[in-house]
Amino acid sequence: MSHQVVTASRLRDGRAVYLTAGKTWSEKIAGSLVAATEDDSNAMLADAQEAADARIVVDPYLVDVTLDDALPTPVTMREKMRATGPSVTYSATQSEYRQVA
Amino acid sequence: MYSYDQYDTQLVNERVAQFRDQVQRRLDGRLSEEEFRPLRLLNGLYLQLHAYMLRVAVPYGTLSSAQLRMLAQIARRYDRGYGHFTTRQNIQYNWTKLEDAPDILADLASVEMHAIQTSGNTIRNTTSDPYAGVAAEELEDPRVYCEIIRQWSTLHPEFTFLPRKFKIAVTASPNDRAAVKVHDIGIAIRKNAEGETGFEILVGGGLGRTPMVGKTIRDFLPKEHLLSYLEAILRVYNLNGRRDNKYKARIKILVHDLGTDAFREQVDAEWENLRGKGPELPPAEMERIRAFFAPPEYEKPGSNHQDYIEKLRTNAGFAEWVRANVVEHKQNGYAIVNISLKPEGGIPGDATAVQMDSVADLAEKYSMAEIRVTHQQNLVLPNVRQADLFVMWEELRNQGLATNNIGLISDIIACPGLDYCGLATARSIPVAQRISTRFADLKRQHDLGELQLKISGCINACGHHHVGHIGILGVDRNNEEYYQITLGGRADENAAIGKIIGRAFSSDDVVDAVETVVNTYVDQRQDDERFIDTYERIGPKPFKEALYDAA
Numbered sequence: 170m171s172h173q174v175v176t177a178s179r180l181r182d183g184r185a186v187y188l189t190a191g192k193t194w195s196e197k198i199a200g201s202l203v204a205a206t207e208d209d210s211n212a213m214l215a216d217a218q219e220a221a222d223a224r225i226v227v228d229p230y231l232v233d234v235t236l237d238d239a240l241p242t243p244v245t246m247r248e249k250m251r252a253t254g255p256s257v258t259y260s261a262t263q264s265e266y267r268q269v270a
Numbered sequence: 271m272y273s274y275d276q277y278d279t280q281l282v283n284e285r286v287a288q289f290r291d292q293v294q295r296r297l298d299g300r301l302s303e304e305e306f307r308p309l310r311l312l313n314g315l316y317l318q319l320h321a322y323m324l325r326v327a328v329p330y331g332t333l334s335s336a337q338l339r340m341l342a343q344i345a346r347r348y349d350r351g352y353g354h355f356t357t358r359q360n361i362q363y364n365w366t367k368l369e370d371a372p373d374i375l376a377d378l379a380s381v382e383m384h385a386i387q388t389s390g391n392t393i394r395n396t397t398s399d400p401y402a403g404v405a406a407e408e409l410e411d412p413r414v415y416c417e418i419i420r421q422w423s424t425l426h427p428e429f430t431f432l433p434r435k436f437k438i439a440v441t442a443s444p445n446d447r448a449a450v451k452v453h454d455i456g457i458a459i460r461k462n463a464e465g466e467t468g469f470e471i472l473v474g475g476g477l478g479r480t481p482m483v484g485k486t487i488r489d490f491l492p493k494e495h496l497l498s499y500l501e502a503i504l505r506v507y508n509l510n511g512r513r514d515n516k517y518k519a520r521i522k523i524l525v526h527d528l529g530t531d532a533f534r535e536q537v538d539a540e541w542e543n544l545r546g547k548g549p550e551l552p553p554a555e556m557e558r559i560r561a562f563f564a565p566p567e568y569e570k571p572g573s574n575h576q577d578y579i580e581k582l583r584t585n586a587g588f589a590e591w592v593r594a595n596v597v598e599h600k601q602n603g604y605a606i607v608n609i610s611l612k613p614e615g616g617i618p619g620d621a622t623a624v625q626m627d628s629v630a631d632l633a634e635k636y637s638m639a640e641i642r643v644t645h646q647q648n649l650v651l652p653n654v655r656q657a658d659l660f661v662m663w664e665e666l667r668n669q670g671l672a673t674n675n676i677g678l679i680s681d682i683i684a685c686p687g688l689d690y691c692g693l694a695t696a697r698s699i700p701v702a703q704r705i706s707t708r709f710a711d712l713k714r715q716h717d718l719g720e721l722q723l724k725i726s727g728c729i730n731a732c733g734h735h736h737v738g739h740i741g742i743l744g745v746d747r748n749n750e751e752y753y754q755i756t757l758g759g760r761a762d763e764n765a766a767i768g769k770i771i772g773r774a775f776s777s778d779d780v781v782d783a784v785e786t787v788v789n790t791y792v793d794q795r796q797d798d799e800r801f802i803d804t805y806e807r808i809g810p811k812p813f814k815e816a817l818y819d820a821a
């Protein structure tokens with residue numbers, strides 16, 4: 170079996186997040202827990218489902234990854250894009266972005 | 271412009287309060303995701319690849335300066351300082367949060383806007399000619415009927431769960447800028463032999479997996495019957511449209527499977543029941559709505575008109591911008607100004623909050639505080655005095671908004687594609703950016719002339735690739751992006767679906783392939799033929815040979 174990580178969208182802000190070893194959720198795929206066996210995958214998905222029931226995340230699912238120096242990289246284009254964020258610099262003036270509290 | 275009456279205001283405010291409660295119940299666990307999803311979609315809130323995306327309706331593409339300023343403020347306060355204007359004349363925010371959504375909707379409601387029916391299997395925002403009300407050749411302002419349709423279709427209880435989404439477009443001009451032939455229902459305002467104006471009704475057009483050009487089912491519908499006839503069409507569709515297969519659920523499939531004549535008969539039978547009894551349009555109501563769209567008081571061209579002529583003669587940059595971006599107005603001394611949201615290498619349709627604010631200011635100063643959004647993902651200032659064009663151009667230049675490429679190869683329509691969209695199979699935006707950069711030389715672009723290039727990131731065809739003179743569709747091949755090229759599509763009054771020219775190109779090769787297509791046109795064109803004219807004259811063969819034979 171290929172390696173897998175668990176991803177989901179965070180309920181409050183919809184950000185793509187990944188299940189970590191500490192059963193927390195990280196926006197970075199680098200920090201995710203990697204399953205090497207089907208049993209691992211199932212156990213991780215069960216943990217993720219608990220987080221969905223607890224309204225932390227939405228729609229968790231498994232993502233196939235390859236390991237590159239222990240760094241998980243998704244196989245599909247779609248999951249690559251979710252992991253890295255848009256490949257484009259949004260708007261010519263990205264630097265204008267400021268979060269107003 | 272239309273302005274809300276007490277019913278509109280109440281409806282929109284109640285909707286905000288209702289959604290605020292629904293979001294709260296989702297966050298505290300009283301609603302599950304399964305229960306909540308359809309509710310958020312009814313309010314235009316999607317869950318995309320990276321975040322929630324909120325799609326806001328811009329009714330028939332018309333905005334006031336105050337509304338555009340609010341859109342800018344929302345971009346700043348709740349998103350990342352920009353928004354994306356779509357091919358349905360709407361705006362999307364890519365980075366919203368669920369917990370902010372009720373506040374965003376409340377802010378929108380404060381300027382008479384909302385996100386109702388921008389998603390789901392409902393009647394979506396009715397789209398129209400971005401030059402409505404000011405085009406020299408139009409019969410009358412189509413927005414009167416768009417607004418009537420908006421009121422009729424908003425929260426229409428019978429049509430909230432249609433087999434699939436439903437899009438209506440209205441034009442009143444012989445030059446169709448609203449693509450009425452590729453909508454579920456297209457409405458073209460026409461004159462009959464007696465000189466009365468009424469509607470030609472087309473049904474069953476659409477893009478997506480099974481692109482089709484709409485069929486006329488009624489040549490001339492008297493105005494007062496608009497709503498009863500639309501209701502008859504929607505009823506036939508609601509009852510008989512397929513619900514078992516999402517890909518066969520649009521009305522185009524029903525019309526195609528039944529045949530146009532049989533479909534028309536069913537509509538007519540239903541209409542017999544509704545006509546005079548269903549929702550008809552009393553003349554007084556039509557006049558009430560029409561009054562909102564009454565033409566403003568135009569000034570006579572003054573003496574400074576001479577300055578404008580002089581500037582055109584002496585400033586080549588200005589003259590080029592006028593030639594590409596400024597369109598004849600019905601009123602002598604005025605102009606329609608297109609503001610391109612396609613700067614070289616930019617993201618088609620994106621505008622920053624700063625740009626939105628400055629367009630709102632310019633509209634206030636020079637265009638009677640009115641702005642239009644086009645389905646080409648640009649903006650329009652519809653009422654500019656010719657005498658003001660030069661100063662306005664200088665101000666646009668300062669904001670990076672004076673790209674003079676309207677209708678040219680770099681005026682690309684592109685959907686968000688895999689950079690944002692959860693349904694995408696490939697990216698669209700980077701391809702658009704690379705093509706725009708490859709053809710950056712404006713002199714070359716002007717030499718190439720009108721050329722509509724449209725890119726979709728999947729077969730849903732939000733980027734209208736089927737009706738691009740050159741269309742590009744992103745596909746996935748073993749986790750690599752490939753791009754299929756179609757040629758010969760058009761979205762105007764002679765709408766046609768483009769044909770796939772051959773096997774797809776890799777991401778690395780697709781821009782070269784587009785250039786090969788363009789060069790083939792240049793080699794083959796006669797006189798001042800446009801790309802589409804040459805293609806229609808010589809057919810796909812020379813393009814195919816140029817693309818594939820050398821390899």
Ligand code: SF4
Binds near residue numbers: 691694726731
């Ligand atoms: S065409 Fe496909 S990829 Fe593009 S916006 Fe539509 S659904 Fe998304």
